[in-house]
Amino acid sequence: MxxxxxxxxxxxxxxxxxxxxxxxxxxxxxxxxxxxxxxxxxxxxxxxxxxxxxxxxxxxxxxxGLVEAHAHLDKTFTVHRLGELQPGLLNAIQAMKSDQKNWTYEDLFNRAEQALEQAYRNGVVFLRTHVDWVSEHTPLAWEVFGDLAKKWQSRVRLQRVALIPLGLLENKAWSRQIANTIRLSDDSQMGGFIHSSNFTYIGLKNLIEAVSNENLILDLHIDEELIDEPQGLPALLDILDGQSFHSRIVCGHVCALSCADESIALRLLDRVAKHPITLVTLPATNLLLQDANTGRTPRNRGLTLVNEAMQRNIPTMVATDNVQDAFCHLGEYDPVKALQLGVYSGHLQHAFDVWSQSICRFDWLNSATDKNxxxxxxxxxxxxxxxxxxxxxxxxxxxxxxxxxxxxxxxxxxxxxxxxxxxxxxxxxxxxx
CATH class of the missing domain: 2.30.40.10 (Urease, subunit C, domain 1)
Structure with a gap:
């Protein structure tokens, strides 16, 4: 036409x-x-x-056009084959590991394409997906989504981020090898999973060094848990305070800020504001996974301090995260509905005039934000x-x-x-x- x-x-x-x-x-x-x-x-x-x-x-x-800043296409639309699920983040991780035997090229491609079709019809022009990367070898999903990105390039820009456990990155040679593979991949970035269950300072330091050497953007799952003293974010800031890091760092989840002592949390946000850091909150998945126990109403919902972050001019985005998998058995690829949930759970004021940028500002995921x-x-x-x-x-x-x-x-x-x-x-x- x-x-x-x-x-x-x-x-x-x-x-x-x-x-x-x-x-x-x-x-x-x-x-x-x-x-x-x-x-x-x-x-x-x-x-x-x-x-x-x-x-x-x-x-x-x-x-x-809308931005889906944080998704997991390798896991999506699998809930129907997972059986009875136990509550909580670590249980969800184990459930998804058990499903990986089903992750053939065709399975990954078809499920991810279903997600892109849905996102496209909802107005999404850019979607960033994290891809589980658990060894020194390139995962099949990385190659599948590279092919899918080419097929969809005129409709939705699909960007890949390697989601790597910190323990793997303790090996500096592997961290450099993976970073180099990512740099040579089209439209791809490097990330990591930083949690008290796997925290290693050496792994985090190697990750940041590898990203810096390859001039990549760093996109992290960090402090996705309810602990009184956040572990990942302070360590990240300590490393950044001691060096010049010019690329963008995206910190997803950061749930621990919601239950830390307020003075500690606000001081951490003051430090975040001094670096090229973007926060991404994932209301649906956090509401379902944090403080989750069978038969007990959750008390702490895990939403990071989004209002306080925006008050400090920290770019703050809202995204869908998981859809119909072990982490979130509901949902669809629609950033507007993710923001709607964020408005309710985070008491966000002026949703259209202010907070709509949290689902539109692709530049907030780039090295340099567009002030105008x-x-x-x-x-x-x-x-x-x-x-x-x-x-x-x-x-x-x-x-x-x-x-x-x-x-x-x-x-x-x-x-x-x-x-x-x-x-x-x-x-x-x-x-x-």
């Missing part, structure tokens, strides 16, 4: 974080926007005026929600998804709510392959 060369989305309600400084206000809300799309890319974003013509969104809420994030010049990838009410979002998740100026979802769902006209080209697209 040919793209319309010039397109206009008019009267769009964009979040405050996405608008340039000096954008006019209408009462307590920013003025509605007209987005000019030229040949599938955003040409300009300006305040709407009365005689603007195009696709009138009548104040509908609009976000750029702009739509102009980027592909016209948008998610348009079936609501004008900022206060209700993200509880209403019915949406239209636009890719490169074309809607890939059925536009008829909006006609009943908005005085909206869609061009003939804005019909459901079932296959862009």
């Amino acid at each position: 040919a793209l319309t060369k010039n397109q206009y989305l008019t009267y769009a309600r964009l979040p405050k974080w996405l608008l340039p400084s000096g954008w006019p206000m209408e009462g307590m809300a920013p003025a509605l926007a007209t987005i000019h799309i030229f040949e599938g890319k955003v040409h300009s974003v300006v305040p709407s005026v009365q005689d603007d013509s195009g696709t009138n969104l009548s104040g509908g809420l609009v976000l750029p 994030f702009s739509l102009v010049g980027k592909e016209a990838n948008f998610v348009i929600f079936d609501t004008k009410n900022v206060s209700s979002w993200p509880s209403n998740v019915t949406r239209l998804v636009m890719r490169k100026g074309q809607f890939i979802t059925n536009t008829s769902i909006f006609h009943s709510r908005f005085d909206t006209h869609f061009n003939d080209q804005d019909k459901e697209v079932n296959d862009e392959r």
